[in-house]
Every structure is written in C-alpha cells, then in structure tokens.
Amino acid sequence: MTTAIIIVAVVVVAAIAAFLLLRGRTAGGRGLRSRFGPEYDRVVARHGGDTQAAERELDDRVKRHGHLEELPLAEEARARYAARWASAQELFVESPERSLAEADALLADLARERGFPEGEDRADALSVHHGAHVHGYRRVHAARSGNASTEEMREALMDARGLFEALLADGGSQREHGNGHLVKGHRTS
Template structure:
C-alpha cells in the first residue's frame, strides 16, 4: 500500500513538472514572438519552420546583446547624422547605388556610436540591433542587400524608406526591443 502511494505521488509530481515545463516553453516562444515581431518570423523561415531552432537563436541573441546599453548622442552628432542622411536621400536621384552605399555606411557608423558591435561583421551588428530595434532592423538588411544585389530602382527606394525607420529610432535614442511591441518613446515627443 505504501509503495502504491509513493508511485502515485511520483507520477503526480512528474505530471505537474511536465505541465509547467511545457507551459514555460510555450510562453517563452510567445515572449520571443512579441519581442522580435517580424524578425521572429524571418528567423523561423530561415530555419525552415523549426520554431525551436529559431527560438534558440533568438534566445542566444538576447543573452549576447540584451544588456547592451545604448550610448546617447550629442546634439552635434545628431545634426551630423541627420545631414548625412539628407545627403544620401538627395543622392538617390542621381545614383541610387551610391545613396544606398552611403545609407549602409551611415547606419553602421550610427549604430557603432550608439554602442552596438562594430567591425565588419554585418550579421553580428544586425543581430544586436534586432534585440533592441526588432521592428526596424529589416530595413537595414534591405539596404545592405539592395546595395549588393540586382535590385531595381523601386526596390532600392523602398529599402531606403524602410532603413530610414531604423535611422530615426537610433537617432532619437529609443530602444524598441526592450519595450514589447517594438515601439520606442522619445522623451518629450511622445511615441514615434
């Protein structure tokens, strides 16, 4: 009789533990989906629909880059970057390729100055940016890809427009990855 009670207790504890383990894994995926938004779907697709592999990758990104503190920009730096972006947009009419090259370099410089990984590793930089600016990092990828690919003028124009969203978020100083829903607040100006 005592053995039967012990076996029933062990089975009950195992069932409860399994329930909470599965529930926790499910909620973790929802948390990552909420935090990364479209980036979550992009990573799942890149892993051939394997959500567990995608969630491992995204979880690794959060562990590596989640504690990164974005450095503030001086007003002079903001003005310098804003002027560079305006020049890149104006250059688009004459040379879309050169405009995207400038926008790509500008986003690399701006993200580096804000404290994101520097160097030549585009993927590491975009991984870090995706943790803090998931809603906008795809625009940066589109600029980088259109610059190096066979994109037509319309695709390049759309890439520049999408990349502007990350530029604005970095320039404003918002950290959208930490604010679920990928929105950033700009002090004194509300939500942008």
C-alpha cells in the first residue's frame, strides 16, 4: 500500500512539474508575441518555425536594448520632422523612389535623435520598443533596395508612417507596447 502511495505521489509531482514548465514557456511566448507584435511572427518564420530559437533571439534583443530610454524631442524638431514627412509623401507622386529614400533617411535621423543605435542594431532596438511598427522600417529598406512596384513602394511608405508617428510621439511619458497600445509612465515587458 505504501509503495502505491509513493508511486502516485511521484506521478502527481511529475505532472505538476511538467504543467508548470509548459505554463512558464507558453507565458513567455505570449509575452514576447504581445511585445513584438508582427515582428514575433517574422522572427519565427526566419527561424523556420522554431519558436524556441526565435524566442531566444527576441529575449536577447530585450536584454541588449530593453534599457534604452527614448530621448525627448523638442517641439521645433517635432515640427521639422512632420514637415519633412509631409514633403516625402508629396514627393511620392513625382518620384516614388526619391520619396522612399527621403522617408528612409528621415526615419534614420529621427531614430538617431530619439537615441536608437546606428547601423544593423537599429532595427533590433526599434523592434524592442516599437514592435508593432518596425516592419515599416524594414519594408522601406526592402522596397528601396529591390525592384519594388509602385504599389509596393506606396504600401511600404504607408507602413513606415506608423513607425514615424510612434517615434514622433512623446516617449518620455508614454511607452508603446508591442501590440500598438500606449502604456503611460512605464515600459511594459
């Protein structure tokens, strides 16, 4: 009888441990999916559907860039960037290629002024803080460097506008959660 009780106890403990292990992994995945939005799916696809590898990469991004605090923008800078964006959009009718080049340069300048790193790390850092919109940054780059149709360039510019607006917003009092919602006062993880 005691052997049966010990066996049942071991099975129950093992079941509870397995449940907690799986629950913890799923919660992390949901948290990353929520934080990174469409970027989560892009990274999973890039890893051939391997969610564990994708989540390790995204966790690494959070460790490297999660501490970054966006620098505030002066009202004059905000107005200057808004005017540049309006000009880039207007230029699209005349020259979609030049319009995308200007939008790309403008996003780079704005991200730099807000405190995001230079180079290849920029997109990763943007994904940590603006996961719902970083695809616009990537699409502008892709449309500029490939043989994109006018419609693809238009869509890239429209997607980039979401990131532009998020970067232009006051980062000192609001943080954007990966699902596009703003959370006042603190960064959500």
